[in-house]
Amino acid sequence: MLIVFDLDDTLIDTSGTITPYKLKEFLTFLVRRGIDVGDWENAIAEITQLDKQCVTSKDTVRFTLERYGAVHLYPAALALYSEPLPKDFRIPTTPHAKNVLEVLHSRGNRLALVTGGKKDYQLEKIEKAGLEPALFSKIMVPADMKKRSAYESLLKDFLVLPGDCVVVGDRIPMDLVPAHDLGFRTVHMRWGRGHLWKKEKWIERSISDLSELLEIL
Numbered sequence: 001m002l003i004v005f006d007l008d009d010t011l012i013d014t015s016g017t018i019t020p021y022k023l024k025e026f027l028t029f030l031v032r033r034g035i036d037v038g039d040w041e042n043a044i045a046e047i048t049q050l051d052k053q054c055v056t057s058k059d060t061v062r063f064t065l066e067r068y069g070a071v072h073l074y075p076a077a078l079a080l081y082s083e084p085l086p087k088d089f090r091i092p093t094t095p096h097a098k099n100v101l102e103v104l105h106s107r108g109n110r111l112a113l114v115t116g117g118k119k120d121y122q123l124e125k126i127e128k129a130g131l132e133p134a135l136f137s138k139i140m141v142p143a144d145m146k147k148r149s150a151y152e153s154l155l156k157d158f159l160v161l162p163g164d165c166v167v168v169g170d171r172i173p174m175d176l177v178p179a180h181d182l183g184f185r186t187v188h189m190r191w192g193r194g195h196l197w198k199k200e201k202w203i204e205r206s207i208s209d210l211s212e213l214l215e216i217l
């Protein structure tokens with residue numbers, strides 16, 4: 001079996017650690033640029049609430065800038081989101097992620113990681129979470145967040161049939177829909193933004209702890 005993982009909010013707890021940190025950075029940036037965000041605690045609470053409803057952090061940034069009449073700051077604000085994290089910043093994995101990867105690997109499965117975003121930043125997250133890159137036969141970072149072509153190239157590289165591949169991810173439209181279109185099996189990780197979507201009939205399993213994979217794969 002080829003098991004393809006998403007990174008953010010699937011293997012690592014992005015929404016619990018990186019997101020709150022980046023939201024504060026973003027608000028601090030706005031204040032430095034002379035934007036009146038009002039009461040700091042309120043502003044944090046509001047942007048946190050907004051972020052939970054948004055499908056991507058780009059949307060959070062855009063809606064917030066529109067609200068403060070500061071859309072001209074969009075490129076600079078977005079750049080903040082993929083700036084390196086502080087040296088001592090540690091990112092926890094989601095529960096049991098490391099153990100599950102090791103067990104699935106030891107059972108003879110091939111593992112791959114397909115994560116959208118800026119390559120350096122995504123690799124930094126893998127390192128800061130202490131995930132073992134050697135467990136993955138392939139790590140792909142498609143810059144445009146479009147995963148379909150990455151999945152297709154995995155089929156060619158590993159000479160596997162779609163039915164022998166499973167994708168595990170939290171975002172149904174980005175991670176699972178293109179996989180399902182290609183005939184892959186799909187597992188929805190309900191973590192972080194993964195809570196935004198309801199279970200779809202075609203999704204094989206919905207989980208909130210990766211150790212549930214050990215029973216089905």
Ligand SMILES: [Mg+2]
Pocket residue numbers: 006007008009010169170171
């Ligand atoms: Mg994700």
